[in-house]
Structures are given as C-alpha cells and as structure tokens.
Amino acid sequence: MSENISANPLVSFCFTTFKRGAILKSTLESIRLQGYTNYEVIVSDNDPEASGRHFVESMNDPRFKYFSNGQNLGMKPSFNKSLERSSGEYIVMIADDDPVYPDMLQTLIDLRASHPGYGMYMGGCDWFCADKDVAKQYKLDVGTNSCISNEHDLNFVQIFTPSDFIMNLFTFRIFSHFLWSTCIVKREILVKLGGIPDYGTPFLGDYAYMSVSSTQGVVVLNRSLGCQTIHKENFGRNQNEQLPVLTRNFPVYMESKLSYLPEWPEIKQLMERFFGLWITGHMAFLHHYYKKNGLDNKSLVEAEQEVMKTGFVNRFRIKYQLKKNTPALHDFIVKAKKLIKG
CATH class of the missing domain: 3.90.550.10 (Spore Coat Polysaccharide Biosynthesis Protein SpsA; Chain A)
Structure with a gap:
C-alpha cells in the first residue's frame, strides 16, 4: 500500500x-x-x-x-x-x-x-x-x-x-x-x-x-x-566530437571510482572489452545511418581515427571493419560462432 x-x-x-x-x-x-x-x-x-x-x-x-x-x-x-x-x-x-x-x-x-x-x-x-x-x-x-x-x-x-x-x-x-x-x-x-x-x-x-x-x-x-x-532525435547521432572524449575519460573515471574493489583487475578487463565492443558498434551504426540518410560523415571519420588509436579499442578493428563494411557477413559469423558453442 x-x-x-x-x-x-x-x-x-x-x-x-x-x-x-x-x-x-x-x-x-x-x-x-x-x-x-x-x-x-x-x-x-x-x-x-x-x-x-x-x-x-x-x-x-x-x-x-x-x-x-x-x-x-x-x-x-x-x-x-x-x-x-x-x-x-x-x-x-x-x-x-x-x-x-x-x-x-x-x-x-x-x-x-x-x-x-x-x-x-x-x-x-x-x-x-x-x-x-x-x-x-x-x-x-x-x-x-x-x-x-x-x-x-x-x-x-x-x-x-x-x-x-x-x-x-x-x-x-x-x-x-x-x-x-x-x-x-x-x-x-x-x-x-x-x-x-x-x-x-x-x-x-x-x-x-x-x-x-x-x-x-x-x-x-x-x-x-x-x-x-x-526515435530520430536520440542522443548520440550528432555528437561525434564527444567520442574521443568518451574514449579518453570513461575508463579513467571508472578506475577512479572502482579501483577500491579487490576484483578491479578483472572488472577493468571486462569494462575495456565492453567499451571496445560498444564504441565500435556505435560507430558502425552511425556510418550506416549517415549513408542511408545522405549525411556528411566527416566528423565521424575524424572521431573514428582518434578512437581507434586506443589499444583496447583497436583490438576490435577487424570486427569493426566487418560491421561497418559487410554487416551481413559479420552477423553470419556471429550466428555461426553461437551455433558452434551450442
């Protein structure tokens, strides 16, 4: 009540x-x-x-x-x-x-x-x-x-x-x-x-x-x-200049707040993997979105170059290129891996 x-x-x-x-x-x-x-x-x-x-x-x-x-x-x-x-x-x-x-x-x-x-x-x-x-x-x-x-x-x-x-x-x-x-x-x-x-x-x-x-x-x-x-006005579609800021600052902020945890070394690895997958997925989505809507992607390309300089993001460069350039092939590979794992 x-x-x-x-x-x-x-x-x-x-x-x-x-x-x-x-x-x-x-x-x-x-x-x-x-x-x-x-x-x-x-x-x-x-x-x-x-x-x-x-x-x-x-x-x-x-x-x-x-x-x-x-x-x-x-x-x-x-x-x-x-x-x-x-x-x-x-x-x-x-x-x-x-x-x-x-x-x-x-x-x-x-x-x-x-x-x-x-x-x-x-x-x-x-x-x-x-x-x-x-x-x-x-x-x-x-x-x-x-x-x-x-x-x-x-x-x-x-x-x-x-x-x-x-x-x-x-x-x-x-x-x-x-x-x-x-x-x-x-x-x-x-x-x-x-x-x-x-x-x-x-x-x-x-x-x-x-x-x-x-x-x-x-x-x-x-x-x-x-x-x-x-919807079409969701945050994230026109803020490409913030993606390098995110890449620099998010991991640092998380470490400043969570490194007190005994499990922080394991958490850090999981966080970096999550971040790499998230930001490359987001950038791939934006490339398709801009192309479909006939929008200028210059700011995205500039942000992409900065973001991919970060080591734990660059580890996902092959996956990123697949999602960006051949998304159907990427999705097929992901499904095949899931089937193999059972």
Whole structure:
C-alpha cells in the first residue's frame, strides 16, 4: 500500500530538459500515474527561455517542481542540479523521453521492503520504437521490444555484491539493455560520489551511473518497469566530437571510482572489452545511418581515427571493419560462432 504524500518524499525523480516540452509532459504524465504517491519530481530546465515551465506547472501538482538553470549547463550538470534540489531518500534519474510504467515505484518499494538494506533496487526496461525506418536500423520491432532476461522467469529476483553486479552489467548477463530510470538509488550514495558521473560527455552515463552507485549492493527484478523511446532525435547521432572524449575519460573515471574493489583487475578487463565492443558498434551504426540518410560523415571519420588509436579499442578493428563494411557477413559469423558453442 502506498504511503501518504508528505513533506518528506521517499523518492525524488530528477530530470533535465531542453526545449522538448511535449515529450517532457508525456513522461511527467507517466509519473503522475504512479500507484505509489510519496514522491517529488524535480525538473531542471537548460533552456534560458524557461520553455519547460508551462509543462511542469500544467501538472497542477505540488509534487512537480520546476527550476530554470538560467543557461544551458549541459546534460550532466543539469542532472546534478536536480540532485542538489531534491530531498528524497532515494533518487530516480530520468530522461525526459523515457516514461516509466504505472507500477514502477510501487514495485521497487515492495522490492525494498522484501530485501532491505541495499543501496540500489532495479527493474528492467523495454525499448519502444514507433518509426519503422529507425526500427530497421536498430534491428528492432515496431512497438515494444523487451530487454529483460530470457534466462530467468518473470519477476525473478537477484541480489548482487558491488563487484558481481558490475561484472554482470558489463557482460550483459542481467539484461540486454539497461535504463537508469527503472531503478532507485540511495541519495546518500550519489551525494558521496559527488553527483552523477560527469566525465565530459553523456555517452555511457547510464553504465557509469549504475556501476558507481552499486556500493551498497543491488537487488534486481526481472520485470520491465519503463521504456526507452527510440526515435530520430536520440542522443548520440550528432555528437561525434564527444567520442574521443568518451574514449579518453570513461575508463579513467571508472578506475577512479572502482579501483577500491579487490576484483578491479578483472572488472577493468571486462569494462575495456565492453567499451571496445560498444564504441565500435556505435560507430558502425552511425556510418550506416549517415549513408542511408545522405549525411556528411566527416566528423565521424575524424572521431573514428582518434578512437581507434586506443589499444583496447583497436583490438576490435577487424570486427569493426566487418560491421561497418559487410554487416551481413559479420552477423553470419556471429550466428555461426553461437551455433558452434551450442
């Protein structure tokens, strides 16, 4: 049963937004449908013209609180502004285009009650795609695509130590994809960390966030609690200059936060393998995307040259060239290897 609305909310939803009022409103509506009611919503707006104010105030709900940053701080600093402005014991970091399901909070609060004492409680997610061309490029179905595990029953619960969680996160043994808005994290953990990860780019921010937030252990439920909207305006298609920044800074940031773990040498190897596969896959996708849409790929080629200078990324150069130039052959080889392994 939900707790009553109070001056001290248990959960704070922390948003950043920038000139996407209609999308923001849709996600705010998904929060207002929550069965669990003891929460607040903090929206930090990067638009100097404060265009998001109307959409937050139109909720006509004192739990929904609007703040103008006065300038465009960027995604990560704006998220951290929302964290500063929050007061809940637990935090949900949420993008303005990733709605959550009506039972999301109640499910996680129940999970907390049945497994007390951990720092993060997490559910799975779906990917939702309405555009057939975008779906084809991502190899998705039009509509809802589940990202939860097929290795476990629905509602299966797993409990992880920090090291086990991070190793499973980077090897996709929990879910095929993750969404930070389908988990609650103790605010004290994020404050101690200095806020959400900020290493110069939003790329892979969700993986960094979940990794460094696992310090008090993680409880994971095999059930979708929200969805990531896949559309033509998703972050990552026009920020090629940030890919070398990511390659330089992400591994350094992760080591600075996780090297205290005894298992760090093993985690580092898994993290570097994950990173190499992710960034080469992302760049291959962009090459196909630009070609299909007749876009100039000069900035991508420049970024690619810088990224591939990094040793643990360059190890995947053959796989990358296959995905980039002969994707059908790459997919055939991957399927053949899976069949051989049984």
